Amino acid sequence: MHKLILVTGGTGYIGSHTVVELMNEGFDVVIIDNLSNSEKSVLDGIAKITGRRPYFEQFDLCDKERVHNFFKIYRKVGAIIHFAAYKAVGESVEKPLMYYQNNLISLMNLLQGMVDFNVHNLVFSSSCTVYGEPDELPVTEKAPIKLSTSPYGNTKQIAEEIISDTIKAHELLKAIALRYFNPIGAHPSALIGELPIGVPNNLVPFITQTASGIRDELKVFGNDYNTHDGTAIRDYINVVDLAKAHVVSVKRMLAEKTKSNFEIFNLGTGKGSSVLEIVNSFKKATGRDLNYKIVGRREGDTEAVYADTKLANEELGWKAEISLEDTLKSAWEWEKNIRNLK
Numbered sequence: 001m002h003k004l005i006l007v008t009g010g011t012g013y014i015g016s017h018t019v020v021e022l023m024n025e026g027f028d029v030v031i032i033d034n035l036s037n038s039e040k041s042v043l044d045g046i047a048k049i050t051g052r053r054p055y056f057e058q059f060d061l062c063d064k065e066r067v068h069n070f071f072k073i074y075r076k077v078g079a080i081i082h083f084a085a086y087k088a089v090g091e092s093v094e095k096p097l098m099y100y101q102n103n104l105i106s107l108m109n110l111l112q113g114m115v116d117f118n119v120h121n122l123v124f125s126s127s128c129t130v131y132g133e134p135d136e137l138p139v140t141e142k143a144p145i146k147l148s149t150s151p152y153g154n155t156k157q158i159a160e161e162i163i164s165d166t167i168k169a170h171e172l173l174k175a176i177a178l179r180y181f182n183p184i185g186a187h188p189s190a191l192i193g194e195l196p197i198g199v200p201n202n203l204v205p206f207i208t209q210t211a212s213g214i215r216d217e218l219k220v221f222g223n224d225y226n227t228h229d230g231t232a233i234r235d236y237i238n239v240v241d242l243a244k245a246h247v248v249s250v251k252r253m254l255a256e257k258t259k260s261n262f263e264i265f266n267l268g269t270g271k272g273s274s275v276l277e278i279v280n281s282f283k284k285a286t287g288r289d290l291n292y293k294i295v296g297r298r299e300g301d302t303e304a305v306y307a308d309t310k311l312a313n314e315e316l317g318w319k320a321e322i323s324l325e326d327t328l329k330s331a332w333e334w335e336k337n338i339r340n341l342k
């Protein structure tokens, strides 16, 4: 079986957790990352957890020649997991061209490399944002793709189409797109986790930074939604559970077990949690109090979205297993570790 897996964006949040799970399963890993949104020290965390260091190549996937030369050197890549992309929804609205250029040119250079060097297997990091505000809940993979509310979400939709068209033109290529819901938490070792730069956009890092005193209070964006407690509902999935789904997907392709050349799976828990439920669950899990204030809705937010996970459960034999409380506890342990709190 091919042992070398390329992970682009492998020093990032989900990428680093996936590298750990791949190495734990005996794969060798090479990471390509330009460190634009992560730190090289993540490699030390990975090495401490797994006892091995992944290969690491620092360059920008938008540099076509660098990508070509990479594949000239690394000839034994069995599969690629492609995480490298900008992912801040709000920033993408302010800087659409930066998002379209970065997220799409990097993908196309990678696909060209796959075609030129006979690398057949791609796992693509997609997102539930492709569903927009779903008509039905839970959301299945057959739900209609909605016009995205952000250039970021649109890059995910366009990327899936580029991959689909490339596969149709090159019959040996296969891909699995994994549509994540809301990844949260950190590795139980607290040696790797989410490292948001600046003020976090996402809920859980904002919560942990409020609990550690970096932020004064959490603003809850709206409590006038048509939900049981008025706050918006999401499907929060543990990042280690998410990482394991990528390993299962790579193994599925290497073992030639895919049912078509382009498969799509939702990765969630199948359970929706409101913002206030996350706040209360965090307080219960960590014993920390939390300052928060209800404010107006955030532009572009959907009311409720959570996954139908049947397809991933049945086809991948994968399901999320780590509880919400343990996940929030792991986020807090990671926060304490990076802030040197006891």
Ligand code: WQD
Binding pocket: 087, 089, 127, 128, 129, 181, 182, 183, 201, 202, 203, 204, 206, 218, 219, 220, 221, 222, 232, 233, 234, 275, 298, 301
């Ligand atoms: C979750 C809920 C907010 C912050 C985004 C991207 C998605 C994926 C995950 C990349 C919402 C509320 C948040 C805060 C709050 N990213 N909230 N106060 O928007 O569901 O998804 O991140 O792939 O693609 O769209 O995640 O964590 O920002 O928000 O009340 O300070 O928490 O309104 O209801 P979101 P989020």
